[in-house]
Amino acid sequence: MGRKAREIADLDLKELIKALDKAYCDEWLAFYAYWYMAQVVSGKGYEDMSEFLSKIAKDELEHAREVAERIVELGGLPTNRPANFEKNANAPYPGVMKKLDDYDEIIKLVEDAEAGAIEVYNKIAKMTFGKDHDTYQLATHILGEEITHEEIMENLEEK
Numbered sequence: 001m002g003r004k005a006r007e008i009a010d011l012d013l014k015e016l017i018k019a020l021d022k023a024y025c026d027e028w029l030a031f032y033a034y035w036y037m038a039q040v041v042s043g044k045g046y047e048d049m050s051e052f053l054s055k056i057a058k059d060e061l062e063h064a065r066e067v068a069e070r071i072v073e074l075g076g077l078p079t080n081r082p083a084n085f086e087k088n089a090n091a092p093y094p095g096v097m098k099k100l101d102d103y104d105e106i107i108k109l110v111e112d113a114e115a116g117a118i119e120v121y122n123k124i125a126k127m128t129f130g131k132d133h134d135t136y137q138l139a140t141h142i143l144g145e146e147i148t149h150e151e152i153m154e155n156l157e158e159k
C-alpha cells in the first residue's frame with residue numbers, strides 16, 4: 001500500500017492487520033480440519049460427504065491466500081509458523097469427528113466453525129466500511145462464501 005492509499009485508509013492499520021491475521025489463522029485451521037475429514041470420512045455415502053468437505057476446504061485455502069495477500073498489501077506479515085495458528089486465531093482448532101462415519105458430528109463441527117467465520121468477516125466488514133474499500137470488498141466476498149458453507153451443511157442436516 002502506497003502513501004496516498006494509506007492516507008485515505010481512515011483506520012488503525014495495526015489493528016486491521018491483526019484482525020486479518022487472526023482470520024488468516026482461522027482459515028488454515030478450518031482448511032486442515034475439513035481437508036482431513038474429507039480424507040478419512042467413511043460409512044454409507046461417504047463419497048458425497050468427502051466431496052463437500054473437499055470443496056469447502058478448497059475455499060478456505062483460497063481465503064487464506066486472499067487474506068495473506070491483503071495483509072502484505074497493508075504492510076504486514078501473516079503468521080509464519082503453523083505452530084502459532086491456534087495461538088493467533090480467533091477460535092480454537094475446530095477438531096475432527098471422533099467416529100469416522102458420524103456425519104452429525106461432522107456437520108456440527110463445520111457449522112460451528114462457519115458461524116465463527118461469519119462473525120469474524122462481519123466484524124472486519126464493519127470495521128472497514130467506508131474506510132478501506134479493498135479490505136471491505138474482500139471481507140464481504142469471503143463472508144458470502146462462509147454463508148454458503150453454512151448453508152451447504154444445514155441442507156445436509158435436513159436429509
Ligand SMILES: [Fe+2]
Pocket residue numbers: 027030059060063117142146
Ligand atoms: Fe474461509
Ligand SMILES: [Fe+2]
Pocket residue numbers: 030056060114117145146149
Ligand atoms: Fe467456510
